[in-house]
Amino acid sequence: MWSYILKRLLLMIPTLLGILLITFVITQFVPGGPVEQMVAQLQGRDAGEGAAATGYRGRQGVDAKRVEEIRKLYGFDKPAHERFFHMLGQFARFDLGKSFFHNKDVWQLIVEKLPVSITLGLWTFLLVYLIALPLGILKAVRAGTRFDTVTTFIVLLGYAIPSFVMGVVLLVLFAGGTYFQWFPLRGLTSMNWSDLSLMGKITDYLWHIALPVTSMVLGGFAVITILTKNSVLEEIRKQYVLTARAKGVDERTVLTRHVFRNALIPIMTGFPAAFVGAFFSGSILIETLFSLDGLGLLSYESVIRRDYPVVLGSLFLFALIGLFTTLVRDLSYIWVDPRVKYFG
Numbered sequence: 237m238w239s240y241i242l243k244r245l246l247l248m249i250p251t252l253l254g255i256l257l258i259t260f261v262i263t264q265f266v267p268g269g270p271v272e273q274m275v276a277q278l279q280g281r282d283a284g285e286g287a288a289a290t291g292y293r294g295r296q297g298v299d300a301k302r303v304e305e306i307r308k309l310y311g312f313d314k315p316a317h318e319r320f321f322h323m324l325g326q327f328a329r330f331d332l333g334k335s336f337f338h339n340k341d342v343w344q345l346i347v348e349k350l351p352v353s354i355t356l357g358l359w360t361f362l363l364v365y366l367i368a369l370p371l372g373i374l375k376a377v378r379a380g381t382r383f384d385t386v387t388t389f390i391v392l393l394g395y396a397i398p399s400f401v402m403g404v405v406l407l408v409l410f411a412g413g414t415y416f417q418w419f420p421l422r423g424l425t426s427m428n429w430s431d432l433s434l435m436g437k438i439t440d441y442l443w444h445i446a447l448p449v450t451s452m453v454l455g456g457f458a459v460i461t462i463l464t465k466n467s468v469l470e471e472i473r474k475q476y477v478l479t480a481r482a483k484g485v486d487e488r489t490v491l492t493r494h495v496f497r498n499a500l501i502p503i504m505t506g507f508p509a510a511f512v513g514a515f516f517s518g519s520i521l522i523e524t525l526f527s528l529d530g531l532g533l534l535s536y537e538s539v540i541r542r543d544y545p546v547v548l549g550s551l552f553l554f555a556l557i558g559l560f561t562t563l564v565r566d567l568s569y570i571w572v573d574p575r576v577k578y579f580g
Contacts, residue, residue: 239562248559255555256327260320263544285337323548337541342549345534349437352530355424356522359449360456368457369503372464373496379469395458400521403451407525411447419447422527448526453554464503471499502570 307313313323326333332342371391375384394402411419420426424444425437432440471477472495480490520532531550538546 241567245561245565248556251559252552252555253324256324256552259548259551260316260323263542263547266542312368327549327552332553333545335538335546336543337426338543338546342546345546346531346550346553349531349534352424352523352528353532354454355445355529356528357446359445360452363449363453364457364460367453369389369464369500371457372461373468375461375465376468376499377491378470379465389417390462392489394454397455399452399455400525402454403448403522403525406447406451420444421556424528448522448528452522460503467494467502468499471495501569 304313311319311322325335332346334341335345338345371387375387378384406419407421409415411417411421420443424441426432426440426444429437468564475494477490479496481487486519522528523530523533524536534546535550537543538550
């Protein structure tokens with residue numbers, strides 16, 4: 237077992253290097269880098285216009301010496317391979333660098349934006365599993381009935397509607413659109429949140445996250461629901477269940493002590509990845525729609541503004557977390573189900 241874990245840990249190194257190398261190379265060929273955007277700002281043009289321009293057009297009208305100073309400021313006076321290895325050295329020390337445009341460390345930016353992403357991801361994770369698991373089990377027990385047919389239609393309908401479309405519908409209906417103004421349009425808290433009582437703060441917080449979390453949950457529980465139903469149905473049809481029923485074991489006992497325990501193994505082993513992912517799973521469109529300044533919006537803005545330290549630093553962190561989470565998920569199969577063998 238320990239040899240397997242060691243091999244997986246060692247394989248993470250070339251995987252991370254490959255991810256960073258491909259992303260770094262791509263960024264070198266994308267026009268409108270930070271130098272061009274800074275020059276565009278000096279020329280009084282919009283930074284987005286500078287991003288659409290080629291490197292040389294973006295520098296017209298600015299003294300060549302000033303351009304060279306800007307290149308040196310951002311480290312672009314050095315060859316690409318030197319910048320890449322310098323970045324790897326920083327990442328090896330878990331130094332993610334400093335943002336070009338926010339004038340803050342990447343770590344600081346991630347910590348500042350994390351509460352929003354935790355709010356969206358964690359609440360979505362909890363509600364999805366609290367709804368999907370009981371619903372999937374109930375659908376399997378009542379497979380083929382009208383309840384199964386109706387709930388399947390509702391689940392697939394929710395899955396077919398993108399979360400941002402659902403968000404727009406909820407905003408129009410309940411947040412000052414055409415009909416009702418029951419919920420706020422933006423933010424996680426009200427302006428007077430610090431002056432509220434403890435219960436008032438909790439109520440205000442839940443009031444603000446109701447619509448964005450709902451729009452993400454409605455399309456998120458379909459996969460878990462169908463997976464749970466199919467897993468339970470597969471166990472119900474196995475020989476040991478037929479044997480237990482033939483021996484006169486109560487149906488409730490068969491389901492609770494045998495079927496559910498085995499059927500939920502593939503679902504439960506996905507918990508580590510889903511739980512950790514909840515802290516970093518932000519929806520760019522949902523965050524933009526509800527004016528929530530989280531990691532998703534930060535990543536999008538960083539790509540648009542060519543803020544390479546934020547792009548590469550956050551990519552390194554999330555890729556590392558994803559690789560470790562995948563390892564924990566694979567190991568959890570063995571801890572939950574001894575029948576699974578990964579090791580020789």
